[in-house]
Amino acid sequence: xxxxxxxxxxxxxxxxxxxxxxxxxxxxxxxxxxxxxxxxxxxxxxxxxxxxxxxxxxxxxxxxxxxxxxxxxxxxxxxxxxxxxxxxxxxxxxxxxxxxxxxxxxxxxxxxxxxxxxxxxxxxxxxxxxxxxxxxxxxxxxxxxxxxxxxxxxxxxxxxxxxxxxxxxxxxxxxxxxxxxxxxxxxxxxxxxxxxxxxxxxxxxxxxxxxxxxxxxxxxxxxxxxxxxxxxxxxxxxxxxxxxxxxxxxxxxxxxxxxxxxxxxxxxxxxxxxxxxxxxxxxxxxxxxxxxxxxxxxxxxxxxxxxxxxxxxxxxxxxxxxxxxxxxxxx
Amino acid sequence: xxxxxxxxxxxxxxxxxxxxxxxxxxxxxxxxxxxxxxxxxxxxxxxxxxxxxxxxxxxxxxxxxxxxxxxxxxxxxxxxxxxxxxxxxxxxxxxxxxxxxxxxxxxxxxxxxxxxxxxxxxxxxxxxxxxxxxxxxxxxxxxxxxxxxxxxxxxxxxxxxxxxxxxxxxxxxxxxxxxxxxxxxxxxxxxxxxxxxxxxxxxxxxxxxxxxxxxxxxxxxxxxxxxxxxxxxxxxxxxxxxxxxxxxxxxxxxxxxxxxxxxxxxxxxxxxxxxxxxxxxxxxxxxxxxxxxxxxxxxxxxxxxxxxxxxxxxxxxxxxxxxxxxxxxxx
Numbered sequence: 127x128x129x130x131x132x133x134x135x136x137x138x139x140x141x142x143x144x145x146x147x148x149x150x151x152x153x154x155x156x157x158x159x160x161x162x163x164x165x166x167x168x169x170x171x172x173x174x175x176x177x178x179x180x181x182x183x184x185x186x187x188x189x190x191x192x193x194x195x196x197x198x199x200x201x202x203x204x205x206x207x208x209x210x211x212x213x214x215x216x217x218x219x220x221x222x223x224x225x226x227x228x229x230x231x232x233x234x235x236x237x238x239x240x241x242x243x244x245x246x247x248x249x250x251x252x253x254x255x256x257x258x259x260x261x262x263x264x265x266x267x268x269x270x271x272x273x274x275x276x277x278x279x280x281x282x283x284x285x286x287x288x289x290x291x292x293x294x295x296x297x298x299x300x301x302x303x304x305x306x307x308x309x310x311x312x313x314x315x316x317x318x319x320x321x322x323x324x325x326x327x328x329x330x331x332x333x334x335x336x337x338x339x340x341x342x343x344x345x346x347x348x349x350x351x352x353x354x355x356x357x358x359x360x361x362x363x364x365x366x367x368x369x370x371x372x373x374x375x376x377x378x379x380x381x382x383x384x385x386x387x388x389x390x391x392x393x394x395x396x397x398x399x400x401x402x403x404x405x406x407x408x409x410x411x412x413x414x415x416x417x418x419x420x421x422x423x424x425x426x427x428x429x430x431x432x433x434x435x436x437x438x439x440x441x442x443x444x445x446x447x448x449x450x451x452x453x454x455x456x457x
Numbered sequence: 458x459x460x461x462x463x464x465x466x467x468x469x470x471x472x473x474x475x476x477x478x479x480x481x482x483x484x485x486x487x488x489x490x491x492x493x494x495x496x497x498x499x500x501x502x503x504x505x506x507x508x509x510x511x512x513x514x515x516x517x518x519x520x521x522x523x524x525x526x527x528x529x530x531x532x533x534x535x536x537x538x539x540x541x542x543x544x545x546x547x548x549x550x551x552x553x554x555x556x557x558x559x560x561x562x563x564x565x566x567x568x569x570x571x572x573x574x575x576x577x578x579x580x581x582x583x584x585x586x587x588x589x590x591x592x593x594x595x596x597x598x599x600x601x602x603x604x605x606x607x608x609x610x611x612x613x614x615x616x617x618x619x620x621x622x623x624x625x626x627x628x629x630x631x632x633x634x635x636x637x638x639x640x641x642x643x644x645x646x647x648x649x650x651x652x653x654x655x656x657x658x659x660x661x662x663x664x665x666x667x668x669x670x671x672x673x674x675x676x677x678x679x680x681x682x683x684x685x686x687x688x689x690x691x692x693x694x695x696x697x698x699x700x701x702x703x704x705x706x707x708x709x710x711x712x713x714x715x716x717x718x719x720x721x722x723x724x725x726x727x728x729x730x731x732x733x734x735x736x737x738x739x740x741x742x743x744x745x746x747x748x749x750x751x752x753x754x755x756x757x758x759x760x761x762x763x764x765x766x767x768x769x770x771x772x773x774x775x776x777x778x779x780x781x782x783x784x785x786x787x788x
Contacts, residue, residue: 133682135641135653140682140771148686148774150725150783153758205764205772218660219653220681276763284762293764301768310466322466322550329549350551351464351471355479394481403767424766427484431615432607433536433626435755436734438634440471441536443479452481 128206128225130299138302141225143205166202167289169194169236176200179230180259182252196252197233198260198294204229205295212269212298228264228273228296232256233289241279241290242385243392251381253292257404258377261370264296265409272300272408275369280399283426300408307405308413315416323418326350327363336446338390338453343376344383348446348453355428355444356395356453358387360421367414369406384421390456391425398425459537459556461630469633472556474536497533498620500525500567507531510561511590513583527583528564529591529625535560536626543600543629559595559604559627563587564620572610572621573716574723582712584623588735589708592701595627596740603631603739606700611730614757631739638736639744646747654749657681658694667777669721669784674707675714679777679784686759686775687726687784689718691752698745700737715752721787722756730757 129142166174172190178197187193200208206227214223234253235245242250257275264273277292278284300308314322330336330347338346338358346360360383366372372380391398406419434440460473497505503521509528518524531539537558545554565584566576573581588606595604608623609615631639645653661667661678669677669689677691691714697703703711722729737750765771 131682133680134645134657136637137641138682138684138769138771140684140773142683142776143772143774144776149779150687150727153686153726153729217681218664219656220660274764274767276767278762282760284760295764295768297768297770301770303767303769306467306769310468314465325550326465329551333549349464350548351462351469352473353469353471355484356481395484396481398484401763401766403763405767422766429613429615430761431609432732432734433605433624435732435753436605436607436634436736437626437628437632438469438637439628439632441474442471443474445473445475448480 127210128204130223130225132221134219134221136302139299141205143225165238165287165289167231167233167287167291168238172197175231175233176202180256180263182256192236194236195249196235196256198256199231199233201229201231201293206297223298226269226298228267228270228294230260230294232260232292232294234292235290238289242277243388243397245290247378247381247385250385251378254377254381254384257292257294258370258372260294261406264294265370267296269298270296270409272297272304273406274301274304275404275406277400277402279401280397280426283399283401285399300410304405304408308408308417311416311418312413321365321416321418323361323420324365327361331363336450338450339383339386341379341383343379346383346387348450350446352442352444352446352449353440354424354426355442356391356398356425356449357442357446358391358421358423358449358453360384360387360423361418362420366419367407367417368411369404369419387423387453390453391423393456394452395425395427398427400425458541459535461554461556463552465550465552467633470630472536474556496569496618496620498562498564498618498622499569503528506562506564507533511587511594513587523567525567526580527566527587529587530562530564532560532562532624537628554629557600557629559598559601559625561591561625563591563623563625565623566621569620573608574719574728576621578709578712578716581716582709585708585712585715588623588625589701589703591625592737595625596701598627600629601627601740603628603635604737605632605635606735606737608731608733610732611728611757614730614732616730631741635736635739639739639748642747642749643744652696652747652749654692654751655696658692662694667781669781670714670717672710672714674710677714677718679781681777683773683775683777683780684771685755685757686773687722687729687756687780688773688777689722689752689754689780689784691715691718691754692749693751697750698738698748699742700735700750718754718784721784722754724787725783726756726758731755732757 176199181194181197184193206225212223273296336348402423507530512525512528515524537556543554604627667679733754
């Protein structure tokens, strides 16, 4: 059973993941596994993954067989376990609990070589709808408080499988980075009576220098205090606290701007490794006035080193205004 | 002039570093520069670095010439600039200031192939004394509030030069990660009337399972909530809030345990890339009751990916008790 442990100084939680336990010899100096070969996520290999939780399939095809456009399965090596009780306990001054939670994989396409950049828009929309469907379902579990949707693309960004996929992790705790964001947004709201994200949207549309692109309902920007070169956020232009509570038509628009943004990034940076995450409200829903869901896309172009670990400051060698210009002008 | 920018949601600062400005084509997919060739940090090449700020030298040798065992110079491509005013200002809802601060390089040895693991103990002690000497001097600058000492070893850990060196960055702000630690330690102190780090030392010495080694004044442990496989902290056994305020004899003992810890890590993990940082009190000195300086050593064995960026949680596949056992038993 994985264990959640809390740092007694920061209150920062870590997952000690026994499923993935690794000895010194398991850390290869380069961690460069050869790609290619057998792929458990490809169509026809459905028996090589855990059974599907949901799938978007052709009419009449049975579960866990070919005929799908998207599948969601449990992670075969989950960071957290869905069965069991939290069993919170102390160990002297330390605190821990069982690593309860869900860890799912969204297999975005049946085709090995297709990515979010090359697939048709409808495919990207399916991915975004699958995130919503899974969040709605996971919110019913009373032990859980938050779900993070994320994607690792490319080995340098932590992807261990080449086949296009993203992940959901549902947690029994609202994670620290989300709490910081929610609290920061709440402080701003208490002071100004406005949502800070709505204010960002307003100012960026006015200043234009950090805007990458927009459509009717969404805005893609290089944020003012970008941590990484070419960091990009996508925000709804109007106030939506929760990803899963948008009107159905907005997922198509979100897919359109995400696809276009990733295409530009791909073109300007030559298929960079990247991570993206969705930050949305917690299951409690207490932050509906001041929180505003969004995507954060982080191309992996520089290395996080001692200075960043020690301070939480980031050194970004590419001003966001320049990054936005490159991406805006990309074809 | 580099710029410090504040994220309006978290209050997180970033440095937009114009000195190091990079366009898309500067991000090579692999960032693997060939090592070897000319080295500006080697003895004899003193004219290829900025002039030395301090040096430990043989009697009678002039500054910026051969005959030294350690030199400290300004970083040739500083993340922050020492000249100028902070000039704090707003830009709509955003906040920024000039990137004022110091960025120095400690050249730990005149010999290109020597490292903290292979150099004699006296060499490591010199490095630790140089950190102290520079902190004492930088504290006199009224514009500055904190100094971070850090080391990047190996390309994967962000080192751009092969020659053994570490860095100091002095900042006009106490960085967020340090504030979190100081505040967390203060909350603990307010509740228990004890320093949380002193309590950690006490419990680890009692439980023994996470102890790597100890000497008269220091303890080396795999922390209970380790973020990374083989993460290691070195703490003074008694309460020292500030690194630079220890009795002179303690630097020798600190060098001894740091050297021994790095040697074990080198042996068990086969010369891993790593970062280390020193966390110490801020220049204000307001935290003397509840804060306790320490080293954090982070071997770079896994990749930080979307889940970590999105949550601030870490997934660690090596339980610290196992890591400590490997390191404890290493010869």
